[in-house]
Amino acid sequence: MEYYEMTGFMGLMTDSADDCSEIEMPRPEEAALLLDFDGTLVDIADRPNGIVVTSETRKILAQALERLDGRVAIVSGRSVAELERFLPDFAGPLIGTHGSEMRADGEHRQLVDFDRATVSRLIRLADDFAALRPEFLVEHKPSGVVLHYRQAEEHAALAMRFMESLAMAADGFRIQPALMAYEIKPEGVGKDVALERLLSTGAFAGKTPVYAGDDLTDEPALELAQDRGGVAIKVGPAETVACHRLEHPADLIRFLGGWLG
Incomplete structure (x- = not known):
């Protein structure tokens, strides 16, 4: 889990x-x-x-x-x-x-619509975090940022807490859990x-x-x-x-x- x-x-x-039964395609x-x-x-x-x-x-x-x-x-x-x-x-x-x-x-x-200055700030902060914790991988997105923990599953809770803190300070953005990753993206x-x-x-x-x-x-x-x-x-x-x-x-x-x- x-x-x-x-x-x-x-x-x-x-x-x-x-x-469910066998797949019935149109x-x-x-x-x-x-x-x-x-x-x-x-x-x-x-x-x-x-x-x-x-x-x-x-x-x-x-x-x-x-x-x-x-x-x-x-x-x-x-x-x-x-x-x-x-x-x-x-x-x-x-x-x-x-x-x-x-x-x-x-x-x-x-x-x-989203604030590009906020995206740039989120990416910079995530990059700084990953520089201190190289077991995490940061992925830049045009409208947000992703923190991957596929190589550090034992630190999943740390990844979540860090990304939650970033999302809470970014108006108009929210955290999105994914498989072995957490992403911050615009609301809506x-x-x-x-x-x-x-x-x-x-x-x-x-x-x-x-x-x-x-x-x-x-x-x-x-x-x-x-x-x-x-x-x-x-x-x-x-x-x-x-x-x-x-x-x-x-x-x-x-x-x-x-x-x-």
Whole structure:
């Protein structure tokens, strides 16, 4: 059990994926495919820059874009710029930094307003902390900062207390627990919020959402997909609101390949 679960930080989630039947997918022509990135399409790495996008992943994304007439979006905690670097050939919408920014139809937009001076201050303070405690890894985001403790699980409580103190002193920002990390991001930012916007516009409007994700930050989006009559797939072993589960990113890639035909 992770530290945030022991403290009740995220509330209680049932392991509903263990109680549901075989995954029943909508027909591709009626679906919108929405995918997290790290831990869902690619395996988690020790460091954010260490992930590998396989040829199979690139192939399935291209196949999905063609089969679904472009209704495929990547929804990630990474920035849009990072997603573009790892997925240079992906032409669908990119929703970055948990929904604070988006690239669609070649246009890059900020979806929320936030104080950039506060973000700079938060990043500086987190960097100073990690300089004293090198077992932690700091990740800079356009709208916030992440403190990873994957290499120091025994110090999870320290990571939480430090990031809580930063968030309490930053008006308009809040702490977001994640798998082996704590992030500070603007209030009102969420993958579900950004997806509500996407699913009401253009080719995505009126389609049945299929969402796959692995992290705590994906839970609201998984719930949104199910509430809209769609499919929610949890990737990995963590507890979830999702009704279906696959164990690894490679399992998801194979599953999507069978669905797309």
